Amino acid sequence: MCGDAGAVAISAEVVFAKVVSAEAVSAGVVATSVGATVGYCQCPFQHISIQQSETGIVVQEKPVWNVAINNNNPCTISGLKLDCAGFRTVKRVDPSILSVSGAVCLANGGAPISGYSKLNFTYAWAPSFPFKPLNCLISCS
Structure with a gap:
């Protein structure tokens, strides 16, 4: 499920704007800055x-x-x-x-x-x- 609107770049090397924590990366949760808000998406390759x-x-x-x-x-x-x-x-x-x-x-x-x-x-x-x-x-x- 995805949160705030935004676009997140996902790559095999897990390169993107901001990581919340190592646990979030292993769980597939990523974050990116969109203006002053932070959007979270659990929409990676799985x-x-x-x-x-x-x-x-x-x-x-x-x-x-x-x-x-x-x-x-x-x-x-x-x-x-x-x-x-x-x-x-x-x-x-x-x-x-x-x-x-x-x-x-x-x-x-x-x-x-x-x-x-x-x-x-x-x-x-x-x-x-x-x-x-x-x-x-x-x-x-």
């Missing part, structure tokens, strides 16, 4: 799930995978970057949904993914690729 399933379609002898990036909390996420080191596909992925730049992928062109919604795309490779979130912005209201 609320972003990435599920994959085979579609049964084959492209160039590679299975096609459907990927669903689920935002499982009421907060909006944006600028979602995934670890894509080693990602390959023989099927074009719409770059407005997933753009690859070296070892990092930007989901949804960096645009917001609303709370309790998902983003889907497909790719073709064997085996499936283990996408993992690297960082994002979280806006809670």
Whole structure:
């Protein structure tokens, strides 16, 4: 659940404006200064799930995978970057949904993914690729 309105940058290194305590970080609670107020959000990566399933379609002898990036909390996420080191596909992925730049992928062109919604795309490779979130912005209201 999120508190005061604001945007919080979350990264694998847990870099953001202000940390309340080490216990808050381990519990997934973060804080940021927004003007004179401090907003608290408990919306980090444990609320972003990435599920994959085979579609049964084959492209160039590679299975096609459907990927669903689920935002499982009421907060909006944006600028979602995934670890894509080693990602390959023989099927074009719409770059407005997933753009690859070296070892990092930007989901949804960096645009917001609303709370309790998902983003889907497909790719073709064997085996499936283990996408993992690297960082994002979280806006809670």
